[in-house]
Amino acid sequence: MLGPVALALFLLLPGMVTFAQTPLPGFELERLELNPGTEGSLVVGTGELLTAGQFRISAIAHYSHRPLMLLVDNVTYEVVGGRTTTHVAAAYALTNWLELGVQLPLVAAQWGQDLSSEGLLRPASFGISTPLAGVRLGLLTQESQGLLDLAVGGDVGFPVGNPEGFGRDAGLRYLPRVMVGRRFGFIRAALDVGVLLRPRVAGISPLGTGGADQLDNEVRIGAAVMTTGRRLRWEFNARGSLSLARNQPAAAELLPGVRYLVNPSLEVFALAGVGLGTAPGTPLFRFLAGGSFGDVTPRRGPGESSVRCDLGLALSPEECPDGDFDGDGVRNLEDKCPTIPGDSARAGCSRTDTDKDGIEDTLDACPTEPGDAARQGCPVSDQDKDGVEDSLDSCPAEAGPADNRGCPVKDKDKDGIENDQDECPDEPGPLERRGCPEEDSDKDGVPNRIDTCANERGVATNMGCPEHEEPLVEITHKELKLSGKVVFEASRARLQSRSFVLLDWVAKVMREHPEIPVVVVGAHTDDRGLSEENRRLSQQRAEEVRRYLIGKGVAAERLVPKGYGQDRPEYSNATSFGRENNRRVDFKIIRNSDENPESPQR
Structure with a gap:
């Protein structure tokens, strides 16, 4: 709209003079700017970018009412009384901190009053408007730095639209901008500030005074408040502009909207609002609706459930x-x-005792085999009935004296090594392997060096354990790898009870594998807090794990506690995922005296 500060046609010319019909100069009328990534707000940048590899494509239908008005002899004329456009926008994140975006607007229909009697040509009713290409660079994130989301960027408008339909400026237009945002629980707020640099238009009408109807650079400001964490989300946007041309009016728009996640790849939305001010392109009201396709599921905020939980997906x-x-x-x-x-x-757990040994399954290390409490519900295994438990019996299938490790004194496998010195008396092997071709205590075809259940027959696909058991420890040459995580109480060295089953497996493996000489119990933290405090806490946690394993029958001299604090991260501490994985306990095997746990990690 061009009001008190707009053009007064024919003000300086005699009323009886007529003119040939003249077109208005070409300029970009549209003020609607989309947020290509649609992250947070549809029309205001929030400082939050898509994550690496994510993309979104949006298609929008848009109507604006009376976006361009002229005042002639105190009579207001609708140069553009109504305008219908379509917008296609797309965004792609090359990295977590770099996002590219494009927008292509198209004027589908445009109409207004016939001003031929005033000597002005009617603008074109359809055509391409100004395409935009932009880039956004993330500087801070609330998730990692804990302050706010901050990004800078800029858009470039190319002069390839239809000038007769108010679809382009005379040259390139630029919009550098700064975008900030922050979550407050389920509410998010954002501020977007930029400067529009465009070719100057000295006068919108060829009959104008050249001063009051010019277009020039302007400051554009957007603010938004929106909800998060639900399929149905609301947002309220306020957008305004301050012209840098003298005597030009300011303008503002209020645009509330609603968004709904149909499925993880499709979101639909609508916005409607009113315009305030008389700057060209500011409508009396506007309405837009459309949808986005791609990675459109809102990200999960701190302490929130994933929006995907409401979609009936397996999570x-x-x-x-x-x-x-x-x-x-x-x-x-x-x-x-x-x-x-x-x-x-x-x-939330039920009281079940599958093996009927009086020990609940949640506390039973062998829930399918009856045992006693002293062995955490596991039975005493002695296949050959020689009084030597299988875990200590080198010949679990043959009776033998305890002082000969449960083996009979003879050379059954004819390998030249007597059974009292032959660790594999049933299979011939060389002296350098102590009479074993490959150590396999339970004779299940799985070598001891990779057999988590060395004294129970199992299958290779289950790490040597029986098929009904789920082993929680894998033996490698360098370490005991856990399939779970040792968990402590927050900022304390006290073990949580859910870690007991996992540590019981560690103790079981060490008891059944005396060939493992020494294990370094290493505790690690993330980089939050003071480094010395982190090392102290991690040392206490390593010693707490060692005490637990000693209590489960592991010889004290085989366990070396070491707290590394934050010194040996395996992942980046810049993300919550990385910090979570850096807070860990590992079990490194020391086979040679020169493998010093104090040496730098290789």
Whole structure:
């Protein structure tokens, strides 16, 4: 709209003079700028970028009412009384901090009053508008730095649109900008400030005074407040501009909107609002609706359940902490058995005792075999009934004296090594291997060096353990690899009870593998906090794990506790995923005296 500061046609000319019809000069009328990534807000940059490899493509239909008005002898004329456009926008993140975006607007229909009697040609009713290409560079993220999301960027408008339909400026236009945002629980706020640099238009009308109807550079400001973490989201946007041309009016728009996630790859949305001010391109009101395709699922905020939890998808309990997958009235966040109904007194677990040995399965290291409490519910295994437990019996299938490690004194395999010195009396082997072709205590075809259950027959596909057991420790040449994680109470050295089963497996492996001489119990932290405090806490945690294993029958001299603090990260501490994985306990095997646990990690 061009109001009090717009053109007064024929003001300086006699009323009886007529003129040939003249077109208005070409300029870009559209003020609507989309957020190509649609992250947070549809029309305001929030400082939050897509993550590496993500993309979004949006298609939008848009109507603006009375975006260009002229004042002639105190009479207002609708040069453009209505305008319908379509916008296609796309964004792609090359990295977590670099996002590219493009926009292509098209004027589908445009209409207004016939001003031929005033000597002005009617603008074209359709055509291409100004295409935009932009880049955004992320500088800070609230997730990693804990302050706010901050990004800088810029858009370039190319003069390839239709000038007769107010679809292009006379040259390139630029919009450098700064975008900031921050989450406040389920509310997010954002501010977007930029400067539009465009070719100057001295007068919109060839009959103008050249001063009051010019177009020039301007400051553009956008602010938004939006909800997060739900399929149905709301947002409220306010956008304004301050012209850098003298005597030119300011303009503003208020645009509330709604968004709905149909499925993980499709989101639909709508915005409607009113314009305030008389700057060209500011409509009386506008309405737009459309959809986005691609990686459109809103990211999970701190402490939130994933929006995907509302879509009926198969997700882990960790992704839906507020859900109750087993329907036992205990939230997944507090439920130690989130897929099995239980009761709150057992943290969501049920009281089951599969082997009927009086020890609940949650506390039973061998839940399918009856045993006693002293062995955490596991039975005493002595296949040959010679009084020597299989875990200590070098010949578990043949009776022999305890002072001969349960083996008969003879050379059964005819390899020249008597059974009292032959660790594999049933299979011939060379002296350098102590009479074994390959160590395999339980004779299940899986060598001891990779057999997690060295004294129980198993299968190679289950790390040498029986098929009904789920081994939690894998033996490698350099370490005992855990399939789970040793967990402590926050900022303390006290073990959480859910770590006991995992550490029981470590103790079982070390008891059954006396050939493992020394294991360094290494505790690690992330880089949050003071480095000396982190080393002290990690040393206490390593010693706590060592005490637990000693209590489970592991010789003290085989365990060396070492707290490394934050000195040996395996992942980047810049992300919550990396920090979570850096907080760990590992078990490195020391086979030679020159392998010093104090030496730098190789």
